[in-house]
Amino acid sequence: KKELSKTNNLLGICYGAIGMPDSALYFYNVSFDYVKILGDSETMSYLFSNIGNVYRKSGNYTKALDLYLKSVKICETIGHRSGLTSSFNNIGLVYDDMGNFDVALDYYKKSLDIATELNDSDGIARAYSNIAIVYNEKGNAEISLEYDLKSLAIDRAMGDKASEAISLVNIGVYFYDKGDMRTAQKYYNDAYDIKIKLNDKKGIANLLCNLSLV
Numbered sequence: 655k656k657e658l659s660k661t662n663n664l665l666g667i668c669y670g671a672i673g674m675p676d677s678a679l680y681f682y683n684v685s686f687d688y689v690k691i692l693g694d695s696e697t698m699s700y701l702f703s704n705i706g707n708v709y710r711k712s713g714n715y716t717k718a719l720d721l722y723l724k725s726v727k728i729c730e731t732i733g734h735r736s737g738l739t740s741s742f743n744n745i746g747l748v749y750d751d752m753g754n755f756d757v758a759l760d761y762y763k764k765s766l767d768i769a770t771e772l773n774d775s776d777g778i779a780r781a782y783s784n785i786a787i788v789y790n791e792k793g794n795a796e797i798s799l800e801y802d803l804k805s806l807a808i809d810r811a812m813g814d815k816a817s818e819a820i821s822l823v824n825i826g827v828y829f830y831d832k833g834d835m836r837t838a839q840k841y842y843n844d845a846y847d848i849k850i851k852l853n854d855k856k857g858i859a860n861l862l863c864n865l866s867l868v
Contacts (some may be wrong), residue, residue, distance in 0.1 A: 657699065659688035666704060675708045682708070699728040699737050703744055710748055719748050739768045739777040750791075759867060779808035779817060786824060799828045814850045819848040820859065826864065835868040842868065 662685035670678035682705045689697050722744045729737035736810035746761035762784045769777030786801035806821035826841030842864045849857040 656692060656694075657690070659685045659692065659694070661685075661703065662688070663697075663704065668695055670704070670708055670711075675706070675712055676749045678708050689844060693729050695732050696734055696737065699725045699732075699734060699741070700765070702728070703737075703741055706744060708864065710744070710751065715748050715752055719745065722748065736774060736777070739774060739781075742768070743777075743780060743784065750784070750788060755788050755792050759785065761787065761791065773792070775808050775812050776814070778816070779812070780807070783817070783821065783824070790793055790828075792823075795831065799825065815848050815852060817852075819854075821843045822848070823861070826862050830864075830868060839865065839868040 656742075665676045666681035666685060668678075669675075669681060672837045674765070682701055685707075686698070686701050689701060702721045704726035706718040709715075709721065710718035722741055726738060728734070729741060736866070740762045742765035746758045746765065749758035749761065762781050766778060766781035766785070768774075769781055780799045782805035786798045786805065789795075789801065790798035802821055802824045806818060806825065808819035809815075809821055818843045822841045822845035825843065827840045829835075829841065830836075830838035842861055846858065846861040846865065849861055
């Protein structure tokens with residue numbers, strides 16, 4: 655049953671990644687049935703988050719929030735701190751999507767605090783990146799840049815090329831908005847080189863558009 659739960663969860667992730675939410679939900683729910691039989695609370699918390707991701711991406715924020723909060727409750731009950739990092743981040747994403755930036759920022763900072771406590775570099779970088787987005791949305795470009803630079807430094811230290819490219823683009827946009835086209839071009843070019851190596855065709859196309867403007 656454990657292997658069946660794992661397999662169905664992975665299928666849910668795959669279908670979610672290719673934009674098939676109904677299929678993703680089907681496999682997540684099959685996995686959830688096995689997890690309930692096994693009484694595996696930690697995996698159950700992950701499944702609540704994964705199902706919540708599907709609803710969030712579909713725009714059903716009320717349902718997504720309910721599922722993320724269920725994940726938080728389980729993580730708090732069993733002392734699963736790394737799970738809380740992810741769940742708080744997800745809740746932040748919901749409020750960010752709804753335009754409630756102050757609440758989103760509170761949850762991102764909760765996620766950051768726990769990630770820092772756990773020395774979770776990936777969680778820290780993700781929180782920095784999301785906090786940067788919120789500050790940018792609130793019109794605080796300078797603070798946003800500070801967090802993007804922090805995220806970039808961690809991305810490079812971890813060798814996370816995909817995340818590094820995202821940070822580079824965000825920093826490039828900052829300099830573009832400031833009218834510093836030379837610096838913007840430098841960051842866009844660095845991101846472009848990574849996208850080429852990753853064979854990220856969509857990312858390459860987007861960066862070519864950015865580069866055409868500088």
